[in-house]
Amino acid sequence: MMRIIKSIKYKYWRLKNRNKFLRLGKYSFINIPLKIDGAQNIEINDFVTIGAYSWIAALPLTGHECKLIFGKGSVIGNFNHIYATKRITLGEKVLTADKVYISDNLHGYDRIDIAIMDQPVKQVAEVVIGDGSWLGENVCIIGASVGKNCIIGANSVVTRDIPDYSIAVGAPAKIIKRYCLKENIWKKSTPEGVII
């Protein structure tokens, strides 16, 4: 019975939303979206699942052309908040846990005579999350990129780029392990990513 309800929900959602997005790939589905802003700028490739109560947005608030891309086979957790004002790209088979925040912008705070919420949104660096990477629970990615097959530990805040095949943890996130391509194992590293 549950499977039938799920299947009807999936088919109904796809039918209702098939022309809303820049692209909605085959078998992709958003389960109970909290909010979708700028669907015409959002490209969802094939086999993508986005968990419940997530807010995804691609709005050109900083005057740039804006795009949010979900790569093929990515799985996005519940309560994710992903907000692009220029470009955020999630590669193929990216996995995010619950309550992950990804953004390429900030609230401007240059002035102190105006509430921050009334100041213009500020563009920071574009974000790329590399193929095969995993973002743990409560991770925040703010104007920085993560390489391929990386792990970002639970509760980490990423504000600097993380290279391919790294494990990074903490706020701000620091690299703790890199994959050694010579020995084919993960090894401890300096916070800059040099294998020890």
Ligand SMILES: CC(C)(COP(=O)(O)OP(=O)(O)OC[C@H]1O[C@@H](n2cnc3c(N)ncnc32)[C@H](O)[C@@H]1OP(=O)(O)O)[C@@H](O)C(=O)NCCC(=O)NCCS
């Ligand atoms: C990042 C993670 C994968 C590391 O696992 P691991 O390779 O087994 O790492 P280790 O246990 O060897 O830890 C290495 C060091 O990093 C620290 N560390 C690990 N995860 C951390 C985190 N999230 N934040 C801060 N420090 C962390 C450990 O305490 C340890 O410190 P020490 O060397 O001073 O003792 C794991 O801790 C994690 O955060 N997983 C995410 C879980 C999650 O969010 N799941 C959601 C389901 S999709």
